[in-house]
Amino acid sequence: MEAIRVLEDTYLAPLPDGRALMVGAPPEALKVLLLWEYPEPAVTVLPPDPLYANGINQASFEFLIFNHLFRMGGARDGVPYYLVCDPGQKERIESLVLDILRGPSDEWMAAHRTPASHRKQLLREMFAVSGGVAEAPLERLTRVVAFEQGRVELPGDLVIQQVGTDAVRVECCGESMQMPRRAQRRATLPLFFADVEEPVIGPRLGLQVIGSASGFTGSEWSSAFIIWINGQPLIVDGTPYLEEHLARLGVEDHHVLGYLITHAHEDHANIVGQLVNRRKVTVLTSPPIMASLTTRLAAVLGIAPADVRRLVNWVPLHPGLDEFSPPLNWYGAEIRTWYSVHTIPTLGVEFRMEEKTICLPGDTIWGRQLDPFVERRVISPRRARFVQESYSSADVVVADAGGGPIHPDPDEVRALAEQHPSQITLVTHIPEYARPYLTPAEPGKGLTLVPRTPRTPEQATALFGSPLLKDVPEQWLLALLYGGDVVDPPEEPAPVQPGAIVVLSGSLAVRQDGEETFRLERGDMFHHSLLPACRTLELRSTATWTRVLSIPEPLYQSLLTATGLRGTLQHLYRTRRWWSGIIGGEPSLDTLVVLSRLCRERSFQANAEIVRQGDTATHFYVVTAGQVEVTRSDGDTAHVLGQFGPGFFFGEIALLCEERRTATVRALTAVDTLELAGRAFLRNLMDVPHARFLISHAAEERRRRLHETIQHIRKG
Numbered sequence: 001m002e003a004i005r006v007l008e009d010t011y012l013a014p015l016p017d018g019r020a021l022m023v024g025a026p027p028e029a030l031k032v033l034l035l036w037e038y039p040e041p042a043v044t045v046l047p048p049d050p051l052y053a054n055g056i057n058q059a060s061f062e063f064l065i066f067n068h069l070f071r072m073g074g075a076r077d078g079v080p081y082y083l084v085c086d087p088g089q090k091e092r093i094e095s096l097v098l099d100i101l102r103g104p105s106d107e108w109m110a111a112h113r114t115p116a117s118h119r120k121q122l123l124r125e126m127f128a129v130s131g132g133v134a135e136a137p138l139e140r141l142t143r144v145v146a147f148e149q150g151r152v153e154l155p156g157d158l159v160i161q162q163v164g165t166d167a168v169r170v171e172c173c174g175e176s177m178q179m180p181r182r183a184q185r186r187a188t189l190p191l192f193f194a195d196v197e198e199p200v201i202g203p204r205l206g207l208q209v210i211g212s213a214s215g216f217t218g219s220e221w222s223s224a225f226i227i228w229i230n231g232q233p234l235i236v237d238g239t240p241y242l243e244e245h246l247a248r249l250g251v252e253d254h255h256v257l258g259y260l261i262t263h264a265h266e267d268h269a270n271i272v273g274q275l276v277n278r279r280k281v282t283v284l285t286s287p288p289i290m291a292s293l294t295t296r297l298a299a300v301l302g303i304a305p306a307d308v309r310r311l312v313n314w315v316p317l318h319p320g321l322d323e324f325s326p327p328l329n330w331y332g333a334e335i336r337t338w339y340s341v342h343t344i345p346t347l348g349v350e351f352r353m354e355e356k357t358i359c360l361p362g363d364t365i366w367g368r369q370l371d372p373f374v375e376r377r378v379i380s381p382r383r384a385r386f387v388q389e390s391y392s393s394a395d396v397v398v399a400d401a402g403g404g405p406i407h408p409d410p411d412e413v414r415a416l417a418e419q420h421p422s423q424i425t426l427v428t429h430i431p432e433y434a435r436p437y438l439t440p441a442e443p444g445k446g447l448t449l450v451p452r453t454p455r456t457p458e459q460a461t462a463l464f465g466s467p468l469l470k471d472v473p474e475q476w477l478l479a480l481l482y483g484g485d486v487v488d489p490p491e492e493p494a495p496v497q498p499g500a501i502v503v504l505s506g507s508l509a510v511r512q513d514g515e516e517t518f519r520l521e522r523g524d525m526f527h528h529s530l531l532p533a534c535r536t537l538e539l540r541s542t543a544t545w546t547r548v549l550s551i552p553e554p555l556y557q558s559l560l561t562a563t564g565l566r567g568t569l570q571h572l573y574r575t576r577r578w579w580s581g582i583i584g585g586e587p588s589l590d591t592l593v594v595l596s597r598l599c600r601e602r603s604f605q606a607n608a609e610i611v612r613q614g615d616t617a618t619h620f621y622v623v624t625a626g627q628v629e630v631t632r633s634d635g636d637t638a639h640v641l642g643q644f645g646p647g648f649f650f651g652e653i654a655l656l657c658e659e660r661r662t663a664t665v666r667a668l669t670a671v672d673t674l675e676l677a678g679r680a681f682l683r684n685l686m687d688v689p690h691a692r693f694l695i696s697h698a699a700e701e702r703r704r705r706l707h708e709t710i711q712h713i714r715k716g
Helices: 029-036 062-071 087-102 106-111 116-130 242-249 287-301 305-311 367-375 381-389 410-419 457-464 474-483 553-563 565-583 589-598 652-657 678-683 689-715
Strands: 004-007 010-014 020-023 043-045 081-085 142-146 151-154 158-163 167-172 175-180 205-211 224-229 232-237 258-260 281-285 312-316 328-330 333-339 347-353 356-360 396-400 424-428 446-450 485-487 500-505 508-512 515-520 537-541 547-551 600-604 609-611 619-625 628-634 637-644 664-667 671-677
Touching: 004 029, 010 175, 029 062, 062 081, 062 087, 081 087, 081 151, 087 142, 087 287, 106 116, 106 287, 116 287, 116 333, 116 367, 142 151, 205 242, 205 356, 224 242, 224 347, 232 474, 281 287, 287 305, 287 312, 305 312, 328 553, 356 446, 367 381, 410 424, 457 474, 457 500, 457 547, 474 547, 474 553, 515 565, 547 553, 553 565, 565 589, 565 600, 565 619, 565 689, 589 671, 609 619, 619 678, 652 678, 652 689, 671 678
Parallel strands: 020 043, 043 081, 081 142, 232 258, 258 281, 281 312, 356 396, 396 424
Antiparallel strands: 004 010, 010 020, 151 158, 158 167, 167 175, 205 224, 205 446, 224 232, 328 333, 333 347, 347 356, 485 547, 500 547, 508 515, 508 537, 600 671, 609 664, 619 671, 628 637, 628 664
16 A cells, blocks of 8 residues: 655555545545546545644545545445544534535524524425435445544454554555544645736725635635625635635735625635634624534534634525525625525525626526426425526626536526626536636636726825724725715705715815804714704815715615714714814814713703712713703802803813812703713813813803802802
């Protein structure tokens, strides 16, 4: 026997009886075997734990199993695939194999909140499409065997013996050989990486191909695409060594909006390295697919399913069976999904922006293949029509045309492309015989549907430097920058238009019910809903060089939902006009933002004491609604110093002079206030020179009048 080095730490042993055994199961090992025309194994010895090591999944055996069962005839001949592992791995590997061969169970889909009607239909389809595989006992397909006292005996006089901690001895038909058994390190695979001369600059809506091959295709990467949304990358599916792919394209990891997974087959969902990353990533997929991902990740990582869920931000997608899902607005693009017909739950996905659409139907049976399932009432005629027509009107279609029992016939995909000559059709999983007449989705190929408008450095700086947006993630700032339009606002008062705006240069005067009340300056964000009490609301430019970024309504609403900015903006606009009166002019935006973040809105019932004479001073107050009364006690007698309404501020004397409260302020009616902690008052509000001048002057004037009042009382 001899050991063939497949990858650096993965070895193949052709056995004397014609079988082959492999030690190690890293991603794309089968592709390397097919590329070099090596024997294809029927037995795999897994490395010791951890099964996620060196940045890759060490238990990437799905297509080794599929290859043995369906291409080499193991399922037909009743010859199972054998997986050999340590005792502590056995239960995890069995759960992984079960999900690979059967898909998510009804119970596990229910646990991920899949609607009962969807579960019933998906299970019916999975069983029907899988055919005999769904009915065959699992032990006829794959067997997981654990070492017992360091030894495994398999049929055909095959014995595998552990040697130390990092090797095994293989014995078969009187011959033996020792082979390394250790985790595969990251290796340079003999597959094509797309290279570009300059970093890829994403359009507002577009597509970039990373890989499009099936798990059985030698020398080509499996399915992964970038969908560009307002200049930012959303990864659809995933291929091994994705970090290297993105780096070669110049795509920054921290710019990735998320990972949309169409189904859990390993040639589409090999993204464990992205999910166990330096930062928590976002996964967009449906509940049944998340159920499978959770099962698989738990098995590979050796952690509980609940802990897997904590690794990612899951955005549930809710596909339709015979109609599109309601649109999800994602960074300015609409995403609609539906369930394809496949051996496991699979998504079709449509991306839309400015009436342009990109469609990825996912792996699916299609065309004439659907007819038997309609005849057997596995799927309804309506569902069949919808699956058939779901992407016929898209501008770009990335269509599976792998042929065989569970992939569309290439000739039918060709006919569809000929019926829609204006449609760009890129083909995945393409068989060799169809390459002359179908356009493959070649790695590195990029398409632009909605181009990106250049922005000046000054415009970008105005957005990125806005104190209001300083906590907004960079992906969202870039989405705003390229998802909005730079426009010149009118010089005469004009009604506020739909959507939001960000001031990039100059300023805008805001007119509420015919009266100019405040100005928006560079970095300000505004939306009409932030001033809900106005009957009429108008804006006018205060300078010819004023420019604003006009943000579409869906993108603005999506921003608020995703970032928590809604509350920040609403609080700012409820409070900003009160600080203007105290400061004696329009404060700078950075001052407004700081004061808005530091103050809180506080309400008091009628007759409540807001501050009491003699108490320690802790806060500064501004009345925003209602009436208060200020009194000074001298002995047992209280003297009214005045009654005041909105705009009145108090508490400054004691804070400035570091003394106790000099008077009592009581609510005459229900009162709303802004409350600013003493430290924030001294360090922020009093840092504004004009505010310091006015408040200090008002404090001195109040102290003088208070002294005069006390003297008058004592004389009387």
